[in-house]
Amino acid sequence: MTPEDIVTGEDAVTWEDAVTHPLIEIERVSKTFTTRQGALVTALDDISLRIGRSEFVVIVGPSGCGKSTLLRLISGVLPASSGAVRVDGTPVTGPRGDIGMVFQRPALLPWRTVLSNAMLAADVTPMSRTEARRRAERFLDLVGLAEFAGAYPGELSGGMQQRVGIARALVHDPKVLLMDEPFGALDALTRDHMSLELQRIWMEDEKTVLFITHSIQEAVFLADRVLVMQARPGRIVEEIAVDLPRPRTLRMLNSDAFGEHVAALRRHFENEEAMSEPAGGHGAVLPVPAKEAP
Amino acid sequence: MSTRQLDRPGPAATRAVPPVPQSRRRFRPDRWHVAGVAVFAAIIAAWQLLFPLLGVNEALVPLPFDVAEALWTGLASGDYLPDIWETLKEVLLGFLLGGVVGIGLGAVVGEFRVVDRILSPYVVALQAVPKVAVAPLFAVVLGYGLTSKLVLVALITFFPVFVNTVSGLKGSPEDQLELMRVYGAGRWKTFRHVKARNALVFVFAGLNIGVTLSVIGAVVAEFVGAQHGLGAAILRDGYRLDSARVFASIVLLSLLTGLLSSLVQFIGRKTVFWVSH
Numbered sequence: 001m002t003p004e005d006i007v008t009g010e011d012a013v014t015w016e017d018a019v020t021h022p023l024i025e026i027e028r029v030s031k032t033f034t035t036r037q038g039a040l041v042t043a044l045d046d047i048s049l050r051i052g053r054s055e056f057v058v059i060v061g062p063s064g065c066g067k068s069t070l071l072r073l074i075s076g077v078l079p080a081s082s083g084a085v086r087v088d089g090t091p092v093t094g095p096r097g098d099i100g101m102v103f104q105r106p107a108l109l110p111w112r113t114v115l116s117n118a119m120l121a122a123d124v125t126p127m128s129r130t131e132a133r134r135r136a137e138r139f140l141d142l143v144g145l146a147e148f149a150g151a152y153p154g155e156l157s158g159g160m161q162q163r164v165g166i167a168r169a170l171v172h173d174p175k176v177l178l179m180d181e182p183f184g185a186l187d188a189l190t191r192d193h194m195s196l197e198l199q200r201i202w203m204e205d206e207k208t209v210l211f212i213t214h215s216i217q218e219a220v221f222l223a224d225r226v227l228v229m230q231a232r233p234g235r236i237v238e239e240i241a242v243d244l245p246r247p248r249t250l251r252m253l254n255s256d257a258f259g260e261h262v263a264a265l266r267r268h269f270e271n272e273e274a275m276s277e278p279a280g281g282h283g284a285v286l287p288v289p290a291k292e293a294p
Numbered sequence: 295m296s297t298r299q300l301d302r303p304g305p306a307a308t309r310a311v312p313p314v315p316q317s318r319r320r321f322r323p324d325r326w327h328v329a330g331v332a333v334f335a336a337i338i339a340a341w342q343l344l345f346p347l348l349g350v351n352e353a354l355v356p357l358p359f360d361v362a363e364a365l366w367t368g369l370a371s372g373d374y375l376p377d378i379w380e381t382l383k384e385v386l387l388g389f390l391l392g393g394v395v396g397i398g399l400g401a402v403v404g405e406f407r408v409v410d411r412i413l414s415p416y417v418v419a420l421q422a423v424p425k426v427a428v429a430p431l432f433a434v435v436l437g438y439g440l441t442s443k444l445v446l447v448a449l450i451t452f453f454p455v456f457v458n459t460v461s462g463l464k465g466s467p468e469d470q471l472e473l474m475r476v477y478g479a480g481r482w483k484t485f486r487h488v489k490a491r492n493a494l495v496f497v498f499a500g501l502n503i504g505v506t507l508s509v510i511g512a513v514v515a516e517f518v519g520a521q522h523g524l525g526a527a528i529l530r531d532g533y534r535l536d537s538a539r540v541f542a543s544i545v546l547l548s549l550l551t552g553l554l555s556s557l558v559q560f561i562g563r564k565t566v567f568w569v570s571h
Contacts, residue, residue: 077475095478107469110568111491123487124479154568172477 023208024051024074024176029083031069031234043069045233047083051210056202058211058223059236060265066234067212071178074210075099088175097125100169100207104181106161108153114140114164115149121172132171139167142201159190163197170205179211183218192250195221199247216269220261221248228268240264356538365542378546380522384440384512385554388447389505396452396504397497400459404493405485410460417456425450426514433518443515443523450511451504455497462496463489495569498562505558509551524550 026049033041043066051057059067072078073085076095085092087099108117115133118140122132140146143163145156153161162182169177182198183191195218202209213219219226220242228238242261244252252258338358345357352360368374403410403417429446436442466489474484516525524543531539 075476095475097478099476101476103469105469107473124474124477124483152568
């Protein structure tokens with residue numbers, strides 16, 4: 001939208017639309033689970049959130065704060081207890097096929113080749129085989145695995161497998177890419193590299209991304225906007241815009257501007273005992289700043 | 295800079311070929327193989343040389359050379375062929391029947407909770423029945439021909455295949471299932487593209503147990519009453535106190551079991567190629 005659009009009468013409505021109808025809309029959503037003992041657990045408590053087209057939003061929070069639950073509500077595999085979730089203006093009532101999902105583990109099908117894995121959409125969605133093949137080849141090329149099209153997942157490293165997972169998630173041209181700690185199982189070096197790759201893919205493909213992580217650094221590096229979540233009940237407690245220029249480089253990790261963003265986010269976790277709660281079971285992921293105090 | 299290259303396909307890695315399957319690897323005997331053969335030879339030699347000295351009755355325990363001779367003459371003269379053919383027929387047809395029914399019923403029970411709930415008690419009860427104990431009943435009801443043997447073999451094969459198929463269908467990794475859910479894939483597509491594939495590993499484990507049991511089933515069925523078959527031959531030769539031929543039949547049955555089991559394992563490895571064995 002250019003400013004001129006606002007001036008002309010008809011387009012003013014369109015502009016208004018873009019603002020009031022973001023791609024993902026979460027309105028006063030709560031989710032409660034019943035445990036086996038019959039107790040009610042509030043995983044998400046009155047969450048409201050709007051994500052615009054082509055925006056890269058990262059959610060950070062401790063284990064068990066309901067981050068994954070939020071993604072599952074958006075992807076439609078889990079119904080909300082109350083409130084409304086809308087993607088592209090239509091309410092989410094079930095799995096909808098226009099969502100791309102990347103999990104912590106690549107979840108590739110080991111009996112399929114890399115290309116065939118990337119083309120999974122052709123088998124499970126209405127997408128045509130030729131179209132799926134064309135796009136799968138394009139995205140495998142984009143993630144740097146074109147020459148591995150005929151290999152099996154078992155022959156690839158963890159980072160390469162995860163890149164196949166990203167390509168697969170993009171093949172059916174989803175409106176939204178949901179990523180649930182996609183680099184969480186990778187080693188630190190591969191992780192940095194994957195962040196760079198993801199940024200490159202995102203800048204080329206202009207998908208709307210909602211990304212979940214434990215890592216504050218990763219959040220700042222990738223995000224346009226970082227949302228901080230808190231556990232029990234799961235709530236969004238802060239929102240920080242990251243205005244670092246793109247493309248971001250690994251060198252920026254040491255810059256003052258980067259450090260300021262990290263510090264601003266870290267403040268939220270200082271009062272908590274640790275990022276990882278006993279219930280989460282993920283182990284400590286971040287250094288606890290409180291320990292740095294003399 | 296170095297991080298950039300970390301995960302990049304390097305020139306060495308570009309030739310991504312599937313690992314060479316074990317069957318294609320050339321067999322190179324190491325010293326453990328040699329030791330194994332030596333131990334076997336020592337036992338046979340001790341048996342051959344010591345038993346006569348100890349005065350063991352040859353009608354009860356034959357000497358290895360006599361067994362080998364009985365085996366050789368039996369095979370060379372074609373004496374054994376009708377028996378081998380009969381047993382093989384019972385085993386293969388029964389195994390096929392039990393396997394197909396086991397996989398089919400296992401698929402339905404594994405996929406539909408309702409069917410599982412209704413059928414499970416019966417299956418568990420049936421499983422508790424020692425199948426070989428029913429052999430005489432089958433002979434009475436179905437006659438002394440091929441049918442009664444085939445049914446016993448099928449029944450005895452059925453259970454391991456069925457049980458493994460059911461648990462295999464329930465054992466798909468949760469993230470693969472969640473992936474299918476996100477795509478909005480229905481039950482049939484999830485079954486076809488994820489569950490059935492994952493179940494194959496279990497199905498072949500079940501088939502391998504089943505094929506071993508199927509030979510036992512065939513022999514027991516023949517014991518109950520049969521004209522031909524290696525089980526019938528064992529009874530026949532036993533009555534005649536021809537223990538060398540009894541042992542020869544046992545050797546043939548063991549070879550048959552080993553061969554069929556290897557065949558099932560071979561097909562399994564080819565089918566479930568993505569699992570490292």
